[in-house]
Amino acid sequence: MASQTNEIITVSVPPEAGYVHVLRAVTASVAARLPIPYDAIEDLRLAVDEACAWLLARGRSASGMTLLLRPLDDRLEAEVSIDAADGPWPPPDLQQSLPWKILSALVDTISVDTERGRPSIRLTKRTLEPSRTT
């Protein structure tokens, strides 16, 4: 799990559906710098959309939504989080829920967590071949 690069890209936006496209675009832009195929970038984009919508539906009282991107040797990690949730997070029926099903078809791994009161969804997508760090 140890990262071999320290690059982290963070973007924070107001927790509104209208800003999701910003996070989507940044994800695609960072992904495009890695050896990630076009198909996978489109999948990631859909996944970020889905993850944001999922959190937004549960975070009406939130005041911020943050995307954190971590390009690693063999994968790109994208974590979306909000700063407050109205209900329990992760939701009780997690793996049965539709967003989970959709996300699992789009990315390689998903983990759903709450850290310091921030509900988050972390997605990873593998790169084509291990890239060399520069």
Added chain:
Amino acid sequence: MSSVERPIGSTDREVETELFKRLPDDAEAREQLVRMFLPLAEYLARRFDRRGEPLEDLVQVASVGLLNAIDRFDVERDVQFSTYAAVTIIGELKRHFRDKGWAIRVPRRLQEVGLRVNAVLPELSQELGRSPTVEEIAARCGDSPEDILGAMEAVQAYSTTSLDSPVGEEGAAPIDVLGGDDPSLEILDGWASVAPAVKELPERERRVLYLRFFRGLTQSEIAKEVGVSQMHVSRILSQTLSFLRGAVLEEGDPLREAEPHGADLDET
């Protein structure tokens, strides 16, 4: 259904006037008027088709225009309702496009990049045996990776008719390519909550959803199977997922709520 396509005859006009006199309290009269003039709304919506907006959305916008026209029409005025309604509906459609103006005006240069991407995607995928990276696409197109990304984003935000045109020779209408399996998504685990919404989807959208989430095909494979460009597949997926999300959240989107006769829309 009604006689909106030919000049409205006196009988219809009498019925019409009768119905308008029962407004605004009589919900049934209102509904009957909606049903009579829905074909007009659909006809006008179709005139705005092929401008990058899905027809279903346009029909909804037109239906909202129709409802407004019904509510605002004054029988005392010496104007036929169909004329009044047409003006109101067209106004609503134009406003819709104007509101979305930022999105329609995809810069010409990006449109051209989009066309090049669409053209090279299938050949590159074939050569490489996998979906190409943005850098590989950029190199083949002679554009910068930023432009490739810009085009991807523009197509997502908005479709331009040219990019939507079927790929491949003859441009087989996508409907011809739709295969035999019957994607009954609604019985599948996890998707039950959106079953009614899935049923509302046009056949092609259902099929793309099915191929991606149940057969696990990649977007480029789906593009080949359904006969549209990959960019288009991606847009279909993104719109379909957001439609389904709207169906899960009770709020839905305002247009759908403002349109109480949804069932009628599908029947005509």
